[in-house]
Amino acid sequence: MYDRAMPAETESGHRHSADTGWAHRALRELSQRGYRAGGARSAVIELLAEEGGCMEAEDVAERIRERGRSVGTASVYRALSLLSELGLLHKLALPEAPVRYELVRPGGEHHHHIVCDECGKTVLFSDERLEAAIAEVSRRAAFEVQAHDITLHGHCQSCQEAA
Amino acid sequence: MYDRAMPAETESGHRHSADTGWAHRALRELSQRGYRAGGARSAVIELLAEEGGCMEAEDVAERIRERGRSVGTASVYRALSLLSELGLLHKLALPEAPVRYELVRPGGEHHHHIVCDECGKTVLFSDERLEAAIAEVSRRAAFEVQAHDITLHGHCQSCQEAA
DNA sequence: GTTCCTGCAAAGGTTTTGCACCATA
């Protein structure tokens, strides 16, 4: 499997810093819908906000424990599922890898992924023409389309050089 | 999980009929690369050619057995892996579902997927403008992009009516 | 005849579930 320590980057190269806005919105949403924010849930939210998302469930649990908080694996899975159901996280599925969870930010602004099939490094991108084309296809489809995922596969520069 | 009995359809609604061209190419490719075509491998190839692909490994095994041929599950997984490595199959990963395998036809002509998040029904589509936009993004990316996957998510007409 | 494929069974890795205890609102 891929190197899980690798954080997702934007194409310009810099990481997101702690997204406290997302964390607050998540906590508010939970409370508004009658869910409680116990230790595991709030730890998951805090961690994802700080790491910027795009992590596997196991990574989330591991990092929470590295920070001295103990958490049950099952509770992490349950928290991630709930946050996904509430539309606060997006699940990214790739072949040969566990699902990754990403922050969903409000306003429909979103991104897509370029994944290195060698090492799993993931870079984010967004493109207006692509979105326009997707919107047009969605309009014409018989389905009521609510979301879309685009993943480019290839090799990152390090893996190209190594080959 | 989704209803596995549902075959993939094109947007115009008709199924592919047995793709003997693909089957012949697969068998030729195996033999050219020094692989043998034993019972399990040829059964997998034959079944996929007839069903048109987009199936889970377990479905493939099940259908082969329904046709009276006995096959080991492990052999089905091994055959699917090999065919993927040889570029004869494409792996489609979705959250909450096992990987599905699809026929890869020569000439680069390919399609993408619209999946019903309710029942798992999958419809294929292709769009030139979308491909052009993807090509442009790929050209500009730091990665050497070799492939791409696009999946639209939503609800099919039956599930819309049921809701 | 040799090599490789196959099938079974067992193991591996990820995710879910059951249940008793405990914390949140």
Place this chain on the structure above:
DNA sequence: TATGGTGCAAAACCTTTGCAGGAAC
């Protein structure tokens, strides 16, 4: 205080691996 969240352990699920026997070339 009542409800629902948490953690542990066990199970479920999908996929891979080990190995002995058998088939393909």
